Amino acid sequence: MVMEIQTTTYACSLCQRKYTRREDAEKCETLCGKLLKSPDISILGLNARTYNILKIAGIDTIDDVRETTDGFLLKLKGFGPACLEDLHYRLKLLKGQHANADPSSES
Incomplete structure (x- = not known):
């Protein structure tokens, strides 16, 4: 059949x-x-733990990260001070890369 x-x-x-x-x-x-x-958070080069927790929480883009408070992040299961420090460090690096790439920022 x-x-x-x-x-x-x-x-x-x-x-x-x-x-x-x-x-x-x-x-x-x-x-x-x-x-x-907005770019995906994968461009930050976060450690696997931080990246996975953010993705599970629905924080997918750089804009999502910037709109989220530290207090909210620290309430996420498994997201502690080390993850927050990693995230802030990577955001600073990204900001520095964009400042160096922007010709209008040169003196």
């Missing part, structure tokens, strides 16, 4: 990744929209 199986495929309208569940495609579209406005 031959059976016909039809499946629906959903795609993110921004990156064109394909998903079998609509919810997954919508999540991807939301993340892609955020990434168009």
Whole structure:
């Protein structure tokens, strides 16, 4: 007996990744929209623990990090003072890189 199986495929309208569940495609579209406005936190080079905790909390972009308070971050499970110090250090490095890359900042 031959059976016909039809499946629906959903795609993110921004990156064109394909998903079998609509919810997954919508999540991807939301993340892609955020990434168009601000870089992903992966460019910071955070340690794995800090990076993973931020991602689980839905903090995906540099703008998300800057909009989040230290108090909120410290309330995240597993995110302690060492993670906060790592995050602040990496943000300072990123800021320094952008200042060096900006020709208008030279004296």
